[in-house]
Amino acid sequence: MKTQVCIIGGGPSGLMLSHILDANGIDNVVLERQSKEYVMGRIRAGVLEHNTVQMLRDYGLNERLDKIGKPKDGTLILWENRPEFFIDIKKWTGKQMMAYGQTYITEDLYAARERDGGAVICEAQNVALHDIESDTPHVTYEKDGNIHRVDCRFIAGCDGFHGPSRKAIPSSHSQEFHREYPFGWMGIMVEQPPVENFIYAYHSDGMAMAAQRNEMLSRYYVQAPINDTPEDWSDDRFWETLLTRFPEEYAKKIKTGPSIEKSMAPLRSFVSEPMRHGSLFIAGDAAHIVPPTGAKGLNLAFSDVHYLQRALVSYFKGGNVALIDSYSQTALRRVWSAENISWRLTKLLHVFPGEDPFEQKLRENDYDLLLMSEAAQHALAYEYMGLPFED
Ligand code: FAD
Numbered sequence: 559m560k561t562q563v564c565i566i567g568g569g570p571s572g573l574m575l576s577h578i579l580d581a582n583g584i585d586n587v588v589l590e591r592q593s594k595e596y597v598m599g600r601i602r603a604g605v606l607e608h609n610t611v612q613m614l615r616d617y618g619l620n621e622r623l624d625k626i627g628k629p630k631d632g633t634l635i636l637w638e639n640r641p642e643f644f645i646d647i648k649k650w651t652g653k654q655m656m657a658y659g660q661t662y663i664t665e666d667l668y669a670a671r672e673r674d675g676g677a678v679i680c681e682a683q684n685v686a687l688h689d690i691e692s693d694t695p696h697v698t699y700e701k702d703g704n705i706h707r708v709d710c711r712f713i714a715g716c717d718g719f720h721g722p723s724r725k726a727i728p729s730s731h732s733q734e735f736h737r738e739y740p741f742g743w744m745g746i747m748v749e750q751p752p753v754e755n756f757i758y759a760y761h762s763d764g765m766a767m768a769a770q771r772n773e774m775l776s777r778y779y780v781q782a783p784i785n786d787t788p789e790d791w792s793d794d795r796f797w798e799t800l801l802t803r804f805p806e807e808y809a810k811k812i813k814t815g816p817s818i819e820k821s822m823a824p825l826r827s828f829v830s831e832p833m834r835h836g837s838l839f840i841a842g843d844a845a846h847i848v849p850p851t852g853a854k855g856l857n858l859a860f861s862d863v864h865y866l867q868r869a870l871v872s873y874f875k876g877g878n879v880a881l882i883d884s885y886s887q888t889a890l891r892r893v894w895s896a897e898n899i900s901w902r903l904t905k906l907l908h909v910f911p912g913e914d915p916f917e918q919k920l921r922e923n924d925y926d927l928l929l930m931s932e933a934a935q936h937a938l939a940y941e942y943m944g945l946p947f948e949d
């Protein structure tokens with residue numbers, strides 16, 4: 559098979575790139591290792607930045623978003639024995655964010671790909687990249703016992719943190735930046751009406767969070783030791799922990815119930831530079847991971863897709879290589895600002911085991927500054943909203 563762009567990974571970044579390239583008449587094929595049902599069943603992000611919503615609108619993916627997405631002015635922080643604080647995006651930036659689950663986005667994207675006759679090959683095993691330093695790379699995969707080959711001009715690695723694309727870049731040409739955290743987020747989904755806001759609750763036992771998917775679907779998280787598994791957390795233990803970490807007046811508004819899903823997400827910060835090598839680009843979680851505090855991962859994947867589609871369209875339509883050459887540098891500026899705010903919010907809102915009391919005093923002082931300084935409130939809202947795209 560021959561195509562212009564071979565996209566590895568059919569998660570949100572790969573599907574969105576495929577959708578936009580198609581809208582611009584650029585031929586592409588998506589290779590996804592899992593079944594469509596598996597990808598659509600993965601429960602992850604729930605908050606979209608203004609820029610992400612705008613991209614979905616620009617490419618006609620807003621029908622369901624406009625029906626069930628819930629615009630939000632910001633996120634509430636509650637703090638044990640201190641006043642609450644609202645990260646007021648609307649007030650400081652004039653923009654809003656949107657509560658709309660990643661599961662819905664993936665479903666909307668698969669539906670659009672099917673409607674438009676997009677080539678999405680699921681259950682593609684042993685995907686391997688070849689000749690990425692040439693102008694004629696190719697990708698091989700196995701399906702139904704046969705080996706297939708896709709010849710292309712460019713490969714887009716949108717295959718998440720564990721995929722083969724980033725690993726295809728020789729280590730002599732890339733640099734990786736890591737930060738591991740000694741805790742994760744234990745998350746549950748419950749068929750109950752959510753509380754009104756997205757809420758981060760700081761407590762001396764650890765962070766807790768309230769999130770939402772729709773009017774009858776709530777998502778909650780608690781900070782948990784890194785090696786814990788969902789089996790360690792009965793529903794009773796989860797609710798008891800969560801309700802202890804929320805101040806009483808909020809805890810009594812939380813509607814508990816049996817969980818319909820429970821999962822543990824380790825927290826990690828990671829960036830691989832550069833995001834292009836020869837004819838290979840990497841985008842989304844393939845290139846970087848942020849801890850979920852700040853809700854930046856999916857939004858950052860979309861921002862990479864924005865810069866990458868722009869580069870590919872300008873190359874295939876006008877023979878222009880300038881945006882191809884600047885993709886990595888431009889995308890990384892936004893990546894590092896998301897890494898920065900995600901790290902700072904993680905540091906602010908979690909308990910770090912073994913930390914010295916000096917660090918705790920600094921954490922409390924950071925929060926007190928937010929309570930008293932409009933300049934600090936404005937700065938946080940600006941970063942939390944996500945930087946504007948560069949021209
Ligand atoms: P992925 O979603 O990982 O998709 C990659 C795809 O590549 C997958 O479908 C995978 O099956 C496929 N693949 C992997 N290996 C291969 C292979 N060998 N061959 C072919 N295909 C392959 N982000 C936000 O913006 N807001 C939030 O509120 C938020 N909350 C989160 C909460 C949690 C608990 C977690 C875990 C994450 C959260 N995120 C959030 C992050 C967000 O989910 C990810 O950043 C996002 O999924 C990245 O999309 P992606 O398409 O780049 O990668």
Ligand code: DHB
Nearest residue numbers: 603604769850851852853
């Ligand atoms: C979710 C929301 C957040 O604001 C966040 O930081 C992480 C996850 C969610 O909706 O799942």
